[in-house]
Amino acid sequence: xxxxxxxxxxxxxxxxxxxxGGGLFLLSLIAKSDDLKRASLVVLLGISLxxxxxxxxxxxxxxxxxxxxxxxxSMVETHEGAALVALGFMEVTGAFAWLGxxxxxxxxxxxxxxLAVTLVFTLVSLGLMARVSNLGGEIRHAExxxxxxxxxxxxxxxxxxxxxxxxxxxxxxxxxxxxxxGLTLLLGVVFLVDLRVLGVMKGVSFASLHRxxxxxxxxxxxxxxxxxxxxxxxxxxxxxxxxxxWKVALVMLAGLNALYFTLLEEPWALGPKEDAPxxxxxxxxxxxxxxxxVMYCGSMLPFLGNAF
Amino acid sequence: xxxxxxxxxxxxxxxxxxxxxVAIAAYVVDRSTARQxxxx
Numbered sequence: 001x002x003x004x005x006x007x008x009x010x011x012x013x014x015x016x017x018x019x020x021g022g023g024l025f026l027l028s029l030i031a032k033s034d035d036l037k038r039a040s041l042v043v044l045l046g047i048s049l050x051x052x053x054x055x056x057x058x059x060x061x062x063x064x065x066x067x068x069x070x071x072x073x074s075m076v077e078t079h080e081g082a083a084l085v086a087l088g089f090m091e092v093t094g095a096f097a098w099l100g101x102x103x104x105x106x107x108x109x110x111x112x113x114x115l116a117v118t119l120v121f122t123l124v125s126l127g128l129m130a131r132v133s134n135l136g137g138e139i140r141h142a143e144x145x146x147x148x149x150x151x152x153x154x155x156x157x158x159x160x161x162x163x164x165x166x167x168x169x170x171x172x173x174x175x176x177x178x179x180x181x182g183l184t185l186l187l188g189v190v191f192l193v194d195l196r197v198l199g200v201m202k203g204v205s206f207a208s209l210h211r212x213x214x215x216x217x218x219x220x221x222x223x224x225x226x227x228x229x230x231x232x233x234x235x236x237x238x239x240x241x242x243x244x245x246w247k248v249a250l251v252m253l254a255g256l257n258a259l260y261f262t263l264l265e266e267p268w269a270l271g272p273k274e275d276a277p278x279x280x281x282x283x284x285x286x287x288x289x290x291x292x293x294v295m296y297c298g299s300m301l302p303f304l305g306n307a308f
Numbered sequence: 309x310x311x312x313x314x315x316x317x318x319x320x321x322x323x324x325x326x327x328x329x330v331a332i333a334a335y336v337v338d339r340s341t342a343r344q345x346x347x348x
Contacts, residue, residue, distance in 0.1 A: 106345055170315040181327055214337045
């Protein structure tokens, strides 16, 4: 199995997931059901995370088919550019979905402004992802092509951004520094929460630390943006790098783990001086292991796999 | 190849700018939710 297989496996998720998540979300608004709202926000958040490896594996697939007869480089780059725009919208949707889940814990409801923003971004993401799928299909299916292939306003946007990242002297060091600041924000907060659950700082309630989670979310956001800029800049450096595969897989698992602390009652009910249940401790310990794994794989990118 | 002074300045300004925007955004999210929590 290589990145082409992974891309073919994952590329339906953003579209179908958006239809399911968006449909549930619409239904929750009509039915005024808080449970349905939370379920749909979880789906939208999950899909926004899955969209990341879907995009990344696309460059691996591109590498595998670029020399095949009948494969047009410009069509591949048009698909890549459209995917970058759609990914941006999906990640914003995921960010607001997470914020809604976090706000629900604090307010016992999702504020109306967040519902409106999430709805708009979900609908736009769905449209953009459907367009990306169509452009991806055109690469290998001449029967759905119109002439030389669809022309999009953004064209080969990913290559333009990539060239800007690599050709601008201050861009890479800026992203590198911001990537570390994002990491510090994210891990600083995540480790505080996890250590409390594991029994350190027992005087502090979980709810007090829960308040810090948006700082971690913003740190994660900075890292997704800067990480994507690195990838778009020099995709070849990452698509043949085992360390990078592990890093992305561990980020996905850590994202799944984070849902436990956002959604479930167990950690939320943890008051001052109270001991966390075993499941919460396992979740906290595994989060720490996962994030250390992410850091390790990130630092080892240039040293494992000879891809740099 | 070392970065020219203008590029170093650009890196510093951008890093400070983005960090400030992130900090302000996180602070605003926290304060507005806390205010809403008190109101509820």
